[in-house]
Amino acid sequence: MLNLVMHPKGSIDYKIALAYHLQANFGQALLQDKEIHDLLLQLNQNIEATWKEMVSIGVVRECRDCAVKEGSCCGTGMENSYDEVLLLINLLLGRTLPSQAYDINSCYFLRENGCLLRAREVICVNYLCQRISRSIQKEKLIHLQKTAGEELTTLFMLENHIKKSLKGGGLFKVYMDSFKYSCLLACRSLSNALSLGFKVSSQNRLNLTHL
Numbered sequence: 001m002l003n004l005v006m007h008p009k010g011s012i013d014y015k016i017a018l019a020y021h022l023q024a025n026f027g028q029a030l031l032q033d034k035e036i037h038d039l040l041l042q043l044n045q046n047i048e049a050t051w052k053e054m055v056s057i058g059v060v061r062e063c064r065d066c067a068v069k070e071g072s073c074c075g076t077g078m079e080n081s082y083d084e085v086l087l088l089i090n091l092l093l094g095r096t097l098p099s100q101a102y103d104i105n106s107c108y109f110l111r112e113n114g115c116l117l118r119a120r121e122v123i124c125v126n127y128l129c130q131r132i133s134r135s136i137q138k139e140k141l142i143h144l145q146k147t148a149g150e151e152l153t154t155l156f157m158l159e160n161h162i163k164k165s166l167k168g169g170g171l172f173k174v175y176m177d178s179f180k181y182s183c184l185l186a187c188r189s190l191s192n193a194l195s196l197g198f199k200v201s202s203q204n205r206l207n208l209t210h211l
C-alpha cells in the first residue's frame with residue numbers, strides 16, 4: 001500500500017494512496033452494504049455492455065489504429081479528473097492501481113494495452129473525437145451513448161452512495177472538493193454530447209437522448 005504522507009495532497013499518487021487507505025479501513029463494510037454491493041454488480045454489467053457496444057460498432061478498432069499511428073488521446077493530466085472514491089470503486093471491482101505512470105507523456109492510467117481502470121470518468125466513457133464521429137454511423141453512436149449513459153447513471157448512484165456511507169467517517173470535506181471537480185468535467189463532457197445533437201433527458205442523471 002502507498003503511504004499517504006509521501007505525496008502532495010491532491011496529486012494522483014495521494015488520491016491512489018487515499019483510495020487504498022479507504023479500501024483497507026472501510027472496504028469490507030462498504031461491500032456488506034446491500035445497495036453498494038448491488039450497484040457494484042450492476043456497474044460491472046453496464047461497463048461490460050458499453051465495451052461490447054464499442055467493439056461491435058468499431059470504436060475499439062478505430063482507437064487501436066489511431067493509437068498506433070498517431071498516439072493515444074489519453075494525455076498527461078487526464079488522471080487529475082479522478083477522485084479517491086472513483087479509484088476506490090476500481091479497487092472494489094478488483095483492479096490494482098499503479099504506483100507510477102507507464103509513460104510520463106500520457107495519462108497515469110494508460111498502459112501498453114490501454115486503460116487499466118474498469119470504472120472511468122464521464123469524459124473517458126463518453127468522449128467521441130472527430131475521427132470516430134466521421135467514421136462510424138451516427139445512429140450507432142447514438143445507441144452507444146445510450147448504453148454509456150446507463151453505465152454513468154449507475155456510477156453516479158454508486159459514488160453518491162459510497163460518499164454518503166463514508167460521511168460518518170469525518171472525511172466529507174475531502175469528498176466534496178473532489179465531487180465539485182467531477183461535476184465540472186461532467187459539464188465539459190455534456191457539451192461534447194450536446195454538440196452531437198443529444199439533449200439531457202434528466203436533470204440529475206446523465207441520460208442523453210438524441211434530438
Ligand code: SF4
Nearest residue numbers: 062063066073129131
Ligand atoms: S478517441 Fe479518437 S483520438 Fe482518441 S484514440 Fe480513439 S480515435 Fe484516436
Ligand code: SF4
Nearest residue numbers: 074078107110115124
Ligand atoms: S481512458 Fe483511462 S487512460 Fe485514457 S484518459 Fe481516461 S483514465 Fe486515462
